[in-house]
Amino acid sequence: MERVMTFTEALKSGSLDNIRTFPKADLHNHFVLGGSREYIFGKTGYEIKPITKPLDSMRKMDAWSGKYIGDHFNSPEGRRLLIEATFAQAKADGVTVLEIGEDVWGLGMFFHNDIGELIAVFQEANETIAPEIELRLQIGLSRHCPVDYLEDCLKHFWGHREFYSIDLYGDELAQPIESFIPFYEKAAENGLVLKAHVGEWGTARDIVIAVKALHLDEVQHGIAAVWDESVIDFLRENKIRLNITPSSNVLLGRVTDMEHHPIAQLYRNGVDVTVNSDDVLIFDSDVSKEYLRLYQSGCLTSEDLDDIRVKGLKHQ
Template identity: 45%
Template sequence: MTPDDRAQSEAFVAALEAGDLAGVRQVPKGEAHTHGPFGGDRAWLAEQTGRDIVPLRQPLTALAQMDAWTAANVADLFKGEAGQELGWRGAFVRACRDGLSRVEFGNDVWYITQGAGDAPALFDRIAAARDEICPDIEWTPQLGFSRHCKPAWLWAWLTPFLEAGGWRALDLSGQEDAQPIEVFQPLYRACREQGLRLKAHVGEWGSADDVWRAVEVLELDEVQHGVAAAASPAVMRFLADHQIPLNVCPTSNVMLGVVGRMEHHPIRVLYDAGVRVTVNSDDALVFGVGVSEEFLALHRAGVLTAAELDQIRRWSLEPKPGPAVA
């Protein structure tokens, strides 16, 4: 650890132990699990639009309830070219204010059908928002699939993005039982051939075995959520042995009813089993927290010590395969 790294770790630990949110925000962090415009900055968006997006206050019991909430409260802000521009800028504003030095997000491939530009234009517009708002942040451009979409649709939407180039990661999200994971294997292999780092939402609602299967079938480099793995020592050993990180979103897990209370969050079990985890916000506008608040919440709940949380913070900053946009 360099002297600068040591000083950052000391500052981070001290800020956590003092409950100092501003201090936590000042220390560099990475975020690998956030959803573009839905990860925007609430105060900044209120300044731009005159509309305050009040986050969820009570836990939900199903992903469909969250989808309904976002449709009613947030989604209309980000429609069309101007809405998408607002969303990307808000996401980078929040990244800057949260002390992120690295962030991964981008477009779901279906956006190509929404009149917000072709594949090269979409990439350039997000990059321009980064350059305007937070030019020093390292951005990993990420494509997304939705589990409910037919494979033929996904192929049609994905192809222009792969032809345009520049995209560095792929994620799969949505209702975990919408389609068998094997449906997406050819699409993932095509993205692997183009050098994309592969991720997928799995083990949020499903089982530990679902996590293992998704990693093997899709050849995943990382898992989004994956907290169900904590129920199986064998799956945790598999993840640890193969160095598959889980990009965990603690408040999201509590607010969606995956975890009953923050004090009982399985990130503790995963960490103790040697699984590499990171701390992320998921949808900051929906859940009302950034990465810094997530770290503070875990510390206040006694889930992990400040030193353990600093180790997780440092993991989020380690280099990953494939170039980001520096």
């Protein structure tokens, strides 16, 4: 009988095809930018090119998004295509747990203010393209939106058990984190996993403030924690998971290079970390590539990465 290759051996082989045969989670994926460029090209003939060198500001990332995404998919049909492309990408990459969702403002713009329609579009894409993938449907909040507007949008989402988590993203300094406390209290009442983007552009202390204010279960990014031992201790002791996106951090200039990515120090100090894609279309960052880049850079060993992979597949 032929011996089955292990994940550590797949990493050492340097073959993405081998790595993609192993189940993995993607818990930090913005589906608008998270899909398969091949799928989109096949459906539309439209080519989306990733960036190839680090950007020095979010403004330049927004410019890329405006050029390649912009109004090209700004319709219900376009939104559905991006959702389908994300499942196609995840399937090709061997992702078996995928956490994605819609911005609350997208309900009115793309789904006729019908929460049932929104849920059905995600579930149908899941069942049609990749039924083997566990969909963890997320509610997305932008820090840039006024609080009263978000409150009005969210009333459509509460009480729907199809949603697994809630996430807050955008400029970390756009509004005080305390502005979102009522939403997170309501989300907790609805049994959602509580997540927020913090510690990507802000400080280590911002992470602690956000976790305490919103009672977060998980942090998207959180890499600034590496600069404060007390924050590392806080995350470890409170079992706060960090869903990290290495290529994104490097290409946005938050980390100098893959070899010195903070994920290694965080992991070796007992913080629960996962490896994720963030925005596949812009960063060329599917999850298998992230594992291989971390391994080939010497940031983490193949055994470390297999441990991270396995833990990421489990519910906290």
